[in-house]
Amino acid sequence: xxxxxxxxxxxxxxxxxxxxxxxxxxxxxxxxxxxxxxxxxxxxxxxxxxxxxxxxxxxxxxxxxxxxxxxxxxxxxxxxxxxxxxxxxxxxxxxxxxxxxxxxxxxxxxxxxxxxxxxxxxxxxxxxxxxxxxxxxxxxxxxxxxxxxxxxxxxxxxxxxxxxxxxxxxxxxxxxxxxxxxxxxxxxxxxxxxxxxxxxxxxxxxxxxxxxxxxxxxxxxxxxxxxxxxxxxxxxxxxxxxxxxxxxxxxxxxxxxxxxxxxxxxxxxxxxxxxxxxxxxxxxxxxxxxxxxxxxxxxxxxxxxxxxxxxxxxxxxxxxxxxxxxxxxxxxxxxxxxxxxxxxxxxxxxxxxxxxxxxxxxxxxxxxxxxxxxxxxxxxxxxxxxxxxxxxxxxxxxxxxxxxxxxxxxxxxxxxxxxxxxxxxxxxxxxxxxxxxxxxxx
Numbered sequence: 159x160x161x162x163x164x165x166x167x168x169x170x171x172x173x174x175x176x177x178x179x180x181x182x183x184x185x186x187x188x189x190x191x192x193x194x195x196x197x198x199x200x201x202x203x204x205x206x207x208x209x210x211x212x213x214x215x216x217x218x219x220x221x222x223x224x225x226x227x228x229x230x231x232x233x234x235x236x237x238x239x240x241x242x243x244x245x246x247x248x249x250x251x252x253x254x255x256x257x258x259x260x261x262x263x264x265x266x267x268x269x270x271x272x273x274x275x276x277x278x279x280x281x282x283x284x285x286x287x288x289x290x291x292x293x294x295x296x297x298x299x300x301x302x303x304x305x306x307x308x309x310x311x312x313x314x315x316x317x318x319x320x321x322x323x324x325x326x327x328x329x330x331x332x333x334x335x336x337x338x339x340x341x342x343x344x345x346x347x348x349x350x351x352x353x354x355x356x357x358x359x360x361x362x363x364x365x366x367x368x369x370x371x372x373x374x375x376x377x378x379x380x381x382x383x384x385x386x387x388x389x390x391x392x393x394x395x396x397x398x399x400x401x402x403x404x405x406x407x408x409x410x411x412x413x414x415x416x417x418x419x420x421x422x423x424x425x426x427x428x429x430x431x432x433x434x435x436x437x438x439x440x441x442x443x444x445x446x447x448x449x450x451x452x453x454x455x456x457x458x459x460x461x462x463x464x465x466x467x468x469x470x471x472x473x474x475x476x477x478x479x480x481x482x483x484x485x486x487x488x489x490x491x492x493x494x495x496x497x498x499x500x501x502x503x504x505x506x507x508x509x510x511x512x513x514x515x516x517x518x519x520x521x522x523x524x525x526x527x528x529x530x531x532x533x534x535x536x537x538x539x540x541x542x543x544x545x546x547x548x549x550x551x552x553x554x555x556x557x558x559x560x561x562x563x564x565x566x567x568x569x570x571x572x573x574x575x576x577x578x579x580x581x582x583x584x585x586x587x588x589x590x591x592x593x594x595x596x597x598x599x600x
Contacts, residue, residue: 162573165539165587166429166546168211168256168398169204169294173233175557176435176550177519178464179455183553190554194245195223200558201246204253205560210587211254211285212246213398213548214239219295220472227463238404240272243373247280248346253582254380256285256378262311263291263300266321270365274326277370285376286322287398288389290315292314292491295577296459305489312385314358319377319393321361323596324352326374328364350597373592374586382410382493390415390428400433400493400521402501407432407522407543433557434529434547435523438560443523452552453518458510461517465509468498468516478510519550528564536574566587 170176174190181188200493201212216239220228229232239257247255255276255334256498259269269286277284290311297305306314316569333348352363379394390397401407415425437452441447455586465473470488482502485495501520502512524531538544551557569575580587594600 163539164573165535165569165575166210166396166431167211167575168201168254168396168431168548169209169558170213170215170548170550171200171216172216172236172435173214175198175232175552175554176433177452177456178231178460178517179452180553180557182204182455183452183556184190185556187555188232194237194242196555197237197242198246198249200554201250201253203553203555203558203562205250207566208380208579209253209549210546211256211376211584212243212250212287212525213285213287213378214243214258215287216258216289217293217296218260218291219293219299220516227457227459230457230460243276244279247276247283250283252283252579252582252587253374254283254285254587255280256287256376258380260289260291260296261315261318262289262297262306266318266359266361267325267355267363267365269318270322270325271367273322274365274367274370277372277375278367281396282371282585284370284372285378285396286586287378287380288315288319288393289380290386292489294489308383308385308492309383312389314436315389316392319389321352321354321356323374323593324354325361325363325365326370327595327597328359329369330595331369332600334368340376341488342404348598349443352391359590369595372583373595376584376588376590383491386493387414388417391423392421395430395585396429396431396588398431398433400497401543402497402521403539404541404543407538408541411542411544427588427590429545429590431546431548432544433521433550434535435519435521435550436561436562436565437523437525437552438442438528438531438557440527442526442530445527447554449523449525450567453514456514458513458516458517461465461510464516465498465513468494470495473509473513475568476509478513479508482507482509482512521550528568531565532568532572532574535569536572539574 243255273286294305330348334344335342349364354361376397379390380398382399418425437445437449462473469485470490524534
């Protein structure tokens with residue numbers, strides 16, 4: 159039996175390809191975000207490759223960029239996550255199904271019920287990506303004139319998590335007797351009324367669905383600010399993050415794991431899976447050429463818009479051919495702003511160059527052959543920079559097929575990745591235990 163530490167891999171599938179120019183790449187599917195026939199094939203291909211999860215980020219508004227830039231993006235139309243993942247549950251058997259559920263613009267009862275339903279429909283493969291939505295345009299879709307402050311979003315998220323997990327524990331495992339002879343469907347002593355009254359929420363409960371197959375769907379957290387790291391340490395079982403280099407990733411990994419240890423959690427029960435943009439080819443030269451071709455398909459309008467989102471300020475007001483000026487903080491994502499500024503300073507980029515880098519994809523990228531990519535992934539794993547990766551494919555379907563057919567076998571040859579699933583649930587495959595019911599000890 160293999161005891162070597164192995165990678166866990168999720169596939170970032172919304173937007174189906176993260177690179178702004180990928181939908182224009184030759185032989186790609188421009189409608190990959192919004193064509194169920196294609197998405198079903200992607201999920202099934204990923205399952206054959208033994209991926210841990212199909213990860214679907216979500217947005218509650220169009221990206222906040224000028225219309226001349228937005229018109230060049232493939233992101234304005236995509237499926238609502240729960241509808242899509244419920245459909246995918248019926249055409250897959252093992253791959254995890256992870257979706258974003260906003261703690262800023264949704265209600266705990268809704269989120270608890272939807273994810274519990276998805277976990278039952280998929281027979282234990284659901285995961286909740288906890289997101290504190292920062293897009294200011296989203297607030298306008300929910301009756302607010304401006305987004306909540308950063309600190310308020312995270313305080314609300316902590317209470318939100320407590321309510322949702324409490325609702326998931328509404329019913330004991332043996333609550334539903336379903337006894338036709340006695341005419342008793344459930345035991346009234348086996349459900350718990352939550353009765354939560356807090357700063358942000360008042361939720362009576364109980365949840366009107368049986369406890370999820372996994373006890374709780376997998377808890378995923380995506381945020382790299384100080385508040386985001388603390389939330390991850392307190393709540394997450396998988397962390398989606400983004401780093402431009404291995405040193406930053408190591409620092410994040412150590413910080414989150416140490417925070418978890420301080421509060422009494424086992425750090426091994428948190429899987430850190432940073433984003434990794436992959437470009438695969440038979441030779442290094444061909445891979446580098448492919449990346450340049452992809453970046454060349456990014457229009458400057460989109461590039462400037464991406465930089466504006468990252469900074470929380472209108473980058474079109476800057477001199478494009480000078481270094482990035484001092485940029486004050488805003489109510490936008492702090493981690494995104496910090497990464498953009500650090501990239502500009504580290505590589506001495508002009509505003510134009512920085513925008514073009516961000517307009518394609520500026521996070522960790524592995525560009526090369528199956529062997530060189532496997533080398534990098536092994537280094538990240540062995541040096542405790544990650545427990546695996548959330549893979550972002552260069553283009554679809556080609557980039558996904560290249561990774562599954564070429565990189566996965568190389569990882570398996572090195573015993574760095576499984577050849578088959580370890581169990582039926584997402585928790586089983588990640589090596590995570592089923593949470594005990596806080597109200598009904600087993």
